[in-house]
Amino acid sequence: MAEIRLRNLAHSYSRSPSGPADYAIREMDHVWEQGGAYALLGPSGCGKSTLLNIISGLLSPSHGEVQFDGKVVNALPPEQRNIAQVFQFPVVYDTMTVFDNLAFPLRNQGMNEAKVLAKVNEIAEVLELHPLLRRRASNLTADEKQKVSMGRGLVRDDVSAILFDEPLTVIDPHLKWKLRRKLKQIHEQFNITMVYVTHDQLEASTFADKIAVMYGGQIVQFGTPRELFERPSHTFVGYFIGSPGMNLIDVQPCAGGVRFNETVLPLSSALNQQVAEMPAAKLKVGIRPEFIHVWDGPNEDALCAEVVHVEDLGTYKIITLRLDGQLLKVRLQEDQVVPQQQAYLSFPAQWLMLYADDILVGPKAQGGQP
Amino acid sequence: MKVHNNKAWWLVLPVFLLVAFSAVVPMMTVVNYSVQDIFDHSTRYFVGVDWYKQVLQDTRLHESLLRQFIFSTCVLLIEIPLGIAIALCMPTKGRMASLVLIVLAIPLLIPWNVVGTIWQIFGRADIGLLGWSLNSLGISYNYAANTSDAWVTVLIMDVWHWTSLVALLCYSGLRAIPDVYYQAARIDRASDWAVFRHIQLPKLKSVLLIAVMLRFMDSFMIYTEPFVLTGGGPGNATTFLSQTLTQMAIGQFDLGPAAAFSLVYFLIILLVSWLFYTAMTHNDKTR
Numbered sequence A: 001m002a003e004i005r006l007r008n009l010a011h012s013y014s015r016s017p018s019g020p021a022d023y024a025i026r027e028m029d030h031v032w033e034q035g036g037a038y039a040l041l042g043p044s045g046c047g048k049s050t051l052l053n054i055i056s057g058l059l060s061p062s063h064g065e066v067q068f069d070g071k072v073v074n075a076l077p078p079e080q081r082n083i084a085q086v087f088q089f090p091v092v093y094d095t096m097t098v099f100d101n102l103a104f105p106l107r108n109q110g111m112n113e114a115k116v117l118a119k120v121n122e123i124a125e126v127l128e129l130h131p132l133l134r135r136r137a138s139n140l141t142a143d144e145k146q147k148v149s150m151g152r153g154l155v156r157d158d159v160s161a162i163l164f165d166e167p168l169t170v171i172d173p174h175l176k177w178k179l180r181r182k183l184k185q186i187h188e189q190f191n192i193t194m195v196y197v198t199h200d201q202l203e204a205s206t207f208a209d210k211i212a213v214m215y216g217g218q219i220v221q222f223g224t225p226r227e228l229f230e231r232p233s234h235t236f237v238g239y240f241i242g243s244p245g246m247n248l249i250d251v252q253p254c255a256g257g258v259r260f261n262e263t264v265l266p267l268s269s270a271l272n273q274q275v276a277e278m279p280a281a282k283l284k285v286g287i288r289p290e291f292i293h294v295w296d297g298p299n300e301d302a303l304c305a306e307v308v309h310v311e312d313l314g315t316y317k318i319i320t321l322r323l324d325g326q327l328l329k330v331r332l333q334e335d336q337v338v339p340q341q342q343a344y345l346s347f348p349a350q351w352l353m354l355y356a357d358d359i360l361v362g363p364k365a366q367g368g369q370p
Numbered sequence B: 001m002k003v004h005n006n007k008a009w010w011l012v013l014p015v016f017l018l019v020a021f022s023a024v025v026p027m028m029t030v031v032n033y034s035v036q037d038i039f040d041h042s043t044r045y046f047v048g049v050d051w052y053k054q055v056l057q058d059t060r061l062h063e064s065l066l067r068q069f070i071f072s073t074c075v076l077l078i079e080i081p082l083g084i085a086i087a088l089c090m091p092t093k094g095r096m097a098s099l100v101l102i103v104l105a106i107p108l109l110i111p112w113n114v115v116g117t118i119w120q121i122f123g124r125a126d127i128g129l130l131g132w133s134l135n136s137l138g139i140s141y142n143y144a145a146n147t148s149d150a151w152v153t154v155l156i157m158d159v160w161h162w163t164s165l166v167a168l169l170c171y172s173g174l175r176a177i178p179d180v181y182y183q184a185a186r187i188d189r190a191s192d193w194a195v196f197r198h199i200q201l202p203k204l205k206s207v208l209l210i211a212v213m214l215r216f217m218d219s220f221m222i223y224t225e226p227f228v229l230t231g232g233g234p235g236n237a238t239t240f241l242s243q244t245l246t247q248m249a250i251g252q253f254d255l256g257p258a259a260a261f262s263l264v265y266f267l268i269i270l271l272v273s274w275l276f277y278t279a280m281t282h283n284d285k286t287r
Helices: A048-056 A098-108 A113-127 A142-154 A173-190 A201-207 A225-230 A235-240 A269-277 B003-034 B050-056 B059-089 B095-109 B112-122 B129-136 B147-175 B179-187 B192-220 B224-229 B241-251 B255-285
Strands: A004-012 A023-032 A037-041 A063-068 A083-086 A161-165 A193-198 A210-215 A218-223 A247-254 A257-260 A263-266 A283-287 A293-295 A303-312 A316-323 A326-333 A342-346 A353-356 B036-038 B044-046
Touching: A004 A048, A023 A048, A023 A218, A037 A048, A037 A201, A048 A083, A048 A161, A048 A193, A083 A142, A083 B179, A098 A113, A098 A142, A098 B192, A113 A142, A113 A173, A142 A161, A142 A173, A142 B179, A173 A193, A173 A201, A193 A201, A210 A225, A210 A235, A218 A225, A218 A235, A235 A247, A235 A283, A247 A326, A269 A353, A316 A342, A326 A342, B003 B036, B003 B255, B036 B255, B050 B255, B059 B147, B059 B192, B059 B241, B095 B147, B112 B129, B112 B147, B112 B224, B147 B192, B147 B224, B179 B192, B192 B255, B241 B255
Parallel strands: A037 A193, A037 A210, A083 A161, A161 A193
Antiparallel strands: A004 A023, A004 A063, A210 A218, A247 A257, A247 A283, A257 A263, A283 A353, A293 A342, A303 A316, A303 A342, A316 A326, B036 B044
């Protein structure tokens, strides 16, 4: 059990990195608290797996420190870090039975056989591997093998944390859901810190209490699924989380707010002041498709937009609109009236986010890290 | 019956002819010799299994068969573990890796009778580096006169010549193991021995199967190198099956018994190879 703290951590695979582009992990500080269920979410190649391998000790970072409970562990090899890691593709020891596979990490630390038997049975119970215990691991299906891989991580009671590197990639969709539930249960049962790497937002939000979104080698936001949805602190989070992602519009400052083309969006005086302080910044406004208000008819506050396309996705509809030359997506529930040709919109002030150089302007979401 | 489908058999004909001329016809010639006593074109007698009986009772053949089994067993017991050990020690990347690969490949490129000649000279007590050095160190060594010296020299020569093949096969097998297995093993705190026993060795199985079969068959058919090195001596101490067979067929021109013996020889190799194959793939089939 441990709190994992990353301090000034950076990593480059190149021996003589010359610029930020050479870094797989750009300098970051981050804390995974003891007992949390975390997801590390991001697109392929954003540095998720690199970060995971640094935590487990398979990779040694170019800069900075990894601390477990305040103790620097940079110099410790993975076998001394009390970390379990489950990889994207199942790793089983082919010549052993399922039982011996699960017992392997325990026997390696010299546990007596009676205790090994008890632990293995306990984990086999949780993972529903009991009927397979006597089978040779080489003859299992992919998802059974992955359960064995996970089991080897879970069976050790000395682990500080379990790291999952997209563990459900090879699993059938209907089993994915079951295994994810299983992991969640195990987390609740054993109170182990778990970090779950994925590029699937649904997987991240069903598993984790808090999600760290990674982009370009940095954690751009760390928060609950709700925080990520409601107050993305980086345009990437807005775009990556949600289906469809956030509407992002390039804007210029003007009197009392910002504008694009002829449309002026008023801002609060606090925000206006902040905008005035950074004249060189590239500004964007963002609003979730769910939060754009669609009026039934013309209205004083409403902006008039042209309906371009309506996509019916069963329980909801996605409408593409053109507002003053700018395309917007709006998500309507099935009971809402679908506008024909013309739609009247307004952007509720609390859902309208302003970004300067892709970073949220205004009070940050809790735990957010620009 | 779909008669029209039989035309397809014509497509198999080229392969059939090729196999016939490369294997079946020569083999049938041998079979032909093994069941007849042939003097010339017109004078021949069918003798049935007489040659086989004679060959199977020939003590000279029994002795060389025994020597042959001991030799092949020693070859496998030395070359397979040594080859694996070398492969495990080989560097995996950089210029050293290419250098080591080239050095290991050199013995494999040398013609067999040259290998025999190299060791023949190398081991000589008067002018050979090895023989002369051993003798000046006070160790009496003479492969031409002493049976055990001759055996050791033939064995070392074979190890020198062929361990590279096992090492190179194992090296390629080791490179094919994904990194993630080693990573998982480190996470599981596996010892180096456990990594070898539970990851490397099982993953090497298919290349080891090839290595064992090749080294068994080759060593069981060894001819040129001991022939050049010791000529089968001292006495008959290093006379292996091929040499006995050659003596019988060409030296004494006993074509009938030689043909019968060739077939027995072939069947022994086939049988032992099959045993190895079955033993090594046995576990894959059990569930």
